[in-house]
Amino acid sequence: METMSTRSAAVLTGTAGAARMFVAALAFTSAYVGFSAYGAATSDTRAEQITLSSRALPVTAPAAEVAPAKNGEIAVSVVADGGCARSYEARSLLVNPEPGQSMRYGWRLARWSPATKTWRTYLRGHDGFAGAERTAEWRAQISGNPGWYRVELTAGGEAVTSERFQVSC
Structure with missing residues (x-):
């Protein structure tokens, strides 16, 4: 009977290891698929042309002259x-x-x-x-x-x- 319980423990240990490997492989595959989908979504190569323009506005009033500062006055x-x-x-x-x-x-x-x-x-x-x-x-x-x-x-x-x-x- 002792050999039977040892074999059952060995099978369970092997099954647990296989289950861990399966979960790890599934996680890796999910990450790879997600990353590939992200790359496909961001690899859109369409470009839009933007035209910038400016116009000159005339000066309507001269800049205010700032008097030089003097010692003892504000x-x-x-x-x-x-x-x-x-x-x-x-x-x-x-x-x-x-x-x-x-x-x-x-x-x-x-x-x-x-x-x-x-x-x-x-x-x-x-x-x-x-x-x-x-x-x-x-x-x-x-x-x-x-x-x-x-x-x-x-x-x-x-x-x-x-x-x-x-x-x-």
């Missing part, structure tokens, strides 16, 4: 972004008293508060540079908040303030 100009959204660009010339050291500076867009009768911070920005001097530029966007504004620049412990300007929408 020039603010309006950059229309469309609709009521407007960007305001502030420029100033910064002179570093120690050109071998870096200089940090900060921008502040302040809005006049009629309730408290003070200038309140609306936006802030910081930057820095190394060298003797730099024309510093900062752009702030105001949308849907009418009122009086001004730009302040602080560098090396000193503050410079722009003229106030009004935003109407």
